[in-house]
Amino acid sequence: MEKIKLIVSDIDGTVLDSKNNVDFQLREIISTLREQSIPFVLASARSPFGILSVAEKLGLENVPMACYNGALLGNFKDGVFYNISEHLINTEELNALLKLLSKKFPEISVNLYYGTEWVVEKLDKWVLIESEIVNSIPKIDTFIEKKAHKLLLIGNSKEIKKLFGVLQNENFKDTDFYLSKENYLEVTANNVSKEHALKELAKHYKLSLAETMTIGDNFNDIPMLESAGIGVAMGNAPKEVKSHATKITSSNDKSGVSLAIKTYVLK
Template identity: 45%
Template sequence: MNRKKIKLVISDIDGTILNSNHQIDSDLRRQVSELKKEGIPFVLASARSPKGIIPLAQQLGITDDPIASYNGALIMKNEPEKGYVPIFTHSLDKRDVHRLVKAVKQNFPQISISLYSNQNWYVETLDKWSRSEADITGEEPIQKSFKQLIDDKETPIHKFLLIGETKDVQRLQQFCQEIDLEESAFYLSKENYLEVTHQAVSKELALIEVANYFQISLENTMAIGDNYNDIPMLLLAGLGVAMGNAPEKVKNSAKVETTTNNHNGASDAIKKYVIG
């Protein structure tokens, strides 16, 4: 692809711009600065909450660009004097939330349940899985009754995160597909992380909404990712770039492959295909 055609870059976070020690690609800030000079937005798209994304956006100097959290269930823009405000939002049906919480507690009590609403992360109890997630994202969960959250009509639920041992999560994924949840979708963001969002939510839709927001054609977009939930946006973007550490299925869904997240694969891709 002619690098001059790329007018928007959207990128995953974990395993993509962060290395295995959860540190940002050491050359990414410089490459993002070059994108800014060319007026090319750099949008972070992740299963993370806004609080898990905003500090990274600040480190990269891209707080003027939108962020797509919860895999696109909540896309926000930083407004002067207001902070980050929603520009696109897709929340779960509360009936599905109630059924799923009840089903997981009854059938998979060993699974850690997290609920996400706007910029907040909620758990009922702190366990080893939620503590591990807090260490990774730098975010602290709020302990609160799920019943209170579900019953509150003013509180949207944007995402579930279900964590456990890999074998248990795989059984849970199959179980979730068999229960009556009409408006929800399930996918693995890691082999032991099962994410649940509204069925309309995907990074593909996030790419569409962000491209429309900037009035940029999809053929002029580049997407970078490393995991299964990145596949829809890699397939849709004008140039889908798979990280060298991605599974083969992800690599096969992209047009090109870059180096790994431990070897600055994201910044290398920007330099090679956009900046030159």
């Protein structure tokens, strides 16, 4: 087995426990990783600022992060986010989707993310709920001539399910749609995934995939778990996710990430 020289970890349900607290052992362990020049990279559907709030608690200043499930890779330096790589939603398909939503699904809340920006055209109840969750306030603006790394479409579960069905029958060949919650539909370019982000990060650090370890708890983590030298599923992960992992650690409420690093990297 190759020595692990890069760790990529999911955030929610992985680094964060069931009460959204950071694994209390992890900051010290990351300090030890830094001494050994082993980067610890957070990968999430979150925005750069959404990941930064967790990164700061872990002492991960100036370390790359994979935002929007890998649609944007970069890092903060002196409060400014610098891109390493990005994958934008196809402009024509983005505009066609926004037109379809406006015409056929006006009750669906549309949230556009580009770089560090979160843009909405109006403050509806779903936006206000999301704002409370992420502790951030969106910019109110028109979507005209906007670029996007991700769209987040929110509504009641029945309407989101109906929308998902409609979109799967439309000709959006360069765009991916997936449910992150029963009433959250995420939209990215179709080459975006945590697996692709892992490969880009390995290339950035000039490493082979065999020298990487990934940690996650959910279905969208499966491809990166399968691609890494060691893919670690959390103890709280569904059985199917665990079946795709190389190793299984303890749950997010029992410092599973810290245990995995101590067992497979700092052994």
